[in-house]
Amino acid sequence: MENNTENAKGKEWIVKNKKNIYISLAIISTIITISFIYIFSVNSNVKQWQSKIYPNIVVNGVDIGGLTKEEASLKLKQELSAPIMDKILKIRVGDKEVDLKYSEIEPVYDIDSIINEAINFGKMGSIFEQDNLIEDGAGHKIDAQIAYNEDKLKEFEEKVKTEVNVIPVDATISINNGNIAITKEVVGKKINEENLHNKLVENINGNPKDLVELNFELEDSLAKVKASDLEKITGKISGFTTGYTSTGDGRVTNMSIALKAVNGTVLMPGEEFSYNNIVGDTTPEKGYEKANTYVGNEIVPDYGGGICQVSTTLYRAAMNANLKSTERANHTLTVSYSDPGLDATVAYGVVDYKFVNSYDFPVYIEGYIGGGTVGFNIYGNKEALSGKTYQLVNEVHEKYNPEVEYIDNPALKEGEQKVKINGMPGYKASSYQITYENGVEVSREWISTDVYRTTNTVIERGTKKQ
Template sequence: MSRVKNNNSKKKNTKKIRNFILVAVILAVSVMASYVYFTTQKWNNVIFPNVKVENVDLTGKTKEEAIKLLRDKYGNPALKSKINIKAENRTYTINFSGLNAQYNIIKTVNEAYAYGKDLNIISKYKLISKPDNKQYNLKFSYNEKPINDTIESMKKEINKGPKEPSIKLDNGKFVVIDGNPGAELDGDKLKKDIMAQLDNKSSGDINIDAPIKTINSKTSTEALKAVDTNIATISSNYSTSSWGRSTNIAVATKSIDGTLLMPGETFSFNEVVGERTKARGYQEAPVIINQKVEPGLGGGICQVSTALYNAVLQANLKTTERVHHTFPSHYAAKGLDATVDWGNIDLKFKNTFDYPVYIQAYTKNKTVYFNIYSNKKLKERTYKITTELYSTVEPTIKYIDDPTLLEGKHEVVKNPHTGYRVKVYRDIYENGKFIKKELVSKDYYVAINGITKRGTKKH
């Protein structure tokens, strides 16, 4: 009987222990659940631990607090900052405010604030109790136009071509005038450098040196010093010319005076002299048009191009383009003339020497003069230009009966001109000794047949 009582007593004690443990567990779970709940609740309206934007720790901050922190560190300084571009002796400044520069602070704070908020309570608790580092970065936005405008403005002020050294003839002696290097802003590199620093989000002003390239002149003063000797001299008289023709010769000649031709460069008469217009001082004078002599603006300048051509031949410069007249000119031997016509016919020659060539051109007492200068070593060779007339073609005259003219009367419609075939040679001498003869050109002045009206009307 006593054994049965003991067994019942033991069962009751075991049950009490189990109940106690169960209650304890339930209580512990409840306490833990409450702790987890209240712990996560505290973070509902603030940013979770170890959440950073850039290098700012926003742990436990409200949205408003986070926004203020970031604005104080990034937003407001950005508005007050400047881009200072140092270029030569000037500094160009671009204000951030003018760029409409700003960080996406509110958007980034919203993202940081939302971190972990959509998780269940246990996951939230884990993020809070054992937080991982969570990093957000601000994005910097700005308007590029003020940068582009500033760079373009800088180019206009900085970019300049080099001033080439030059020479002038002063009382028979050459004076070399030094040039100056030019400058060119590397706008692409400058923009790239500016944007790299802007995107780096560094606080404070951006100070940057403008990348400016030095543009050296193509010609050196040493090269110009090599010009020291006259290698060709030509003159051509126009004393019988009218005022208009004389004026045209003087204007064209002045355009050529002082021309400097560096090794490898080509001279173009039309490019140097320019278009023959009244605005540039040219007058009406006889010119050859359609095999006839008629008045035309700039008439007479072919005597200038012809004189220059003869100087070029004498100097042994390489002629690359030259056309003779329709019929021979009175101011040059056959085969030695050179006609020009704006936009149509040109006189061109190339400097194939190792030295620069300087052309002096002037008029005096109705004579045009050309002097070509280069280096004295070129005088070791001299040149003599000769011509050979090897064929003559006589023109015909066509007569047209005209009943409006009286018998015995004649009216010339078109003057005849004899045709010629001519060869031009250059005799080459070295230190006064004949070396060889070379053919320069073969010209054919086409015979021009005449036309004359003769009267048939009876008296």
């Protein structure tokens, strides 16, 4: 009886257990099915977005979520590239305003890089992570910057400086019959160039809606030449003159124009004087005329003939003030207005005459011409020279006499002769700078050794029969 009861209970447990197993299997099967459906749905959803940008991805305020590369590119060009051209960066300097129009600096977005960043964002995560981004939105912001033409920005900076800077006015000096008059300098205003550039670079950005206004204050711009500097000029420290006789050609005109350019020059301590920079090219537009000048080993008429007498006279005056040359060359042939070794030739773009103000005070150059004389006076601090004076002298080492060349001229009768070219002797000469203290020579310094070519005398002789 007991055995039958136990058997019945066992069968009941087996039936009940099988039922539970079936239920569990059904639940598991359902879960698997649902999971499969979910995964399939998620995967399908993710695949649909592989060629699209995930939702809520924003570039400089422009939402490109849900778009393909091509669609996003078009939208960015319409809503970024086009509007950025109209953007303005306001520059205020005191009471003046100078606006930078972005179109002036040619701004460009790297659209391809922006799109690649947007399309790839979140795509490396699991499908579930990607699905969350799709459903909830990526919430990713891209700060797209622009490239621009830096040369154009420099041009704008120059424009700002031109419009806001106030150029300082140098103190001036005038000398009339030895009387010195000084006019005080005027302080100017200028914008700090480095600060302007840095602020512009910092604030130029690719957001068309981000409007910026920059404010700058002007700084003092000091004059190069101050009255306090010019007051150190107390009198004449040297001078020199050369003579001329020609008045019929353009030589005097040319000398006058060149001398006028040099007259009134103030040379500050350590500053270099360049004859070519001051006088410039001797063009007819500036009033220069044709006159005889040396070209190689020949004398030919050319614009500016005669200006070397001005440079030579200035050279002698400068050396008499002990203003040593940094560039100086002699003529190829001797000149009538200078002894060998004491001249200074110039040719614009080829040969220059330069010297440096080696004093700790300014020097003033005064030039004059008239009555057959070209002259320069140099003014400085007489007291600082402590009684010293200077003189440039020469020593001729060799003289080369010209030879005589004969050429036949059938237009002349036999026995007749005509001088075609007057020969000129050549020289080898040295120059020396003598220093005097209270009129007594204390030193003699070699300056240069120069060689001048010889030009032969050319005589035409007649061959025409009587």
